[in-house]
Amino acid sequence: MTTAQEFWETFYSERDQVWSGRPNPLLVREAERLTPGSALDIGCAEGGDAVWLAARGWRVLGVDVSQVALDRALKHASDAGVEISVEQHDLAATFPEGLYHLVSAQFLHSPVELEGERNRILKRASEAVAPGGYLVIGGHGNAPSWSPHHDxxxxxxxxxxxxxxxxxxxxxxxxxxxxxxIVGPEGQEETRQDNLLTLKRLF
Known part of the structure; x- marks a missing residue:
């Protein structure tokens, strides 16, 4: 069975750049009204969200299972003139230390995910939120008809x-x-639903 690290290292290694480099709109919508502090971006990929947060004054730790993705995140930050920190974690096994004013989990989906793994990771993410801090969870609600994961x-x-x-x-x-x-690879026009949760730890 392919491990999560093997899958995602291969996924990122097959192309020079996978994602646009722009931040996820769901995170932007929620975080742009928050006062910058410390932020943890889990599943940070190539760093689009982490770099956007850093540019707004956040002290960001980006975490991903793929070292290829983390290397690209660091380069993206350098090119943008901001600083971020990164750590490699298979979040099903290890999780970064500390408490954060913002913990972001955007589209934490995986075709090699074990049953219940995402739930455990999100629970651990909630435990990493400092009092007065926020947990922002963005996730797909469905998949387009052309996706191999539509079911x-x-x-x-x-x-x-x-x-x-x-x-x-x-x-x-x-x-x-x-x-x-959304528009598919053959011009198909559909809509996609994304789920958004922002939770505040009061104390």
Whole structure:
């Protein structure tokens, strides 16, 4: 069985650049109104979100299972004239230390994910939020018809909240489903839904 690290190292090594380098709109929507502090970007990929946060004054640690992706994130930051830190983690096995004013988990989906792995990672992410800090979770709600993963189950916000089992020291700031148009490789026009949760740890 292919491990998560093997899969993602191969995924990134096959192309010089996979993602656009721009930040995820869901994170931008939520984080642009926050006061910068320390931020943890889990599954940071090539650093689009981490670099955007750093440019806004956040002290950012980006974490990913792929060293290829992390190397690109560091180069992206250097090219943009900002500093970020990175650590390589298979989040199902290890997690960075410390507490953060913002923990971001954007599109933490994987075709080699083990059952329940994402839930455990998000629970650990919630534990890394400092009092007064925020957890922003963005995830797909469905897949387009042309995707090989169109029959994959994408958790709803309610399912995510049920698995997190947060105590009463948390408040739900945003619970939203965002619909956006997408165009397929052969010009197919469809819509895709993304789920967005922003949670604040009160104390």
């Amino acid at each position: 994959m189950h994408f958790p709803t916000n309610k399912e995510v909240l049920d698995h997190l089992r947060l105590m009463d020291n948390w408040s739900v700031i945003t619970d939203d489903v965002v619909t956006r148009p």
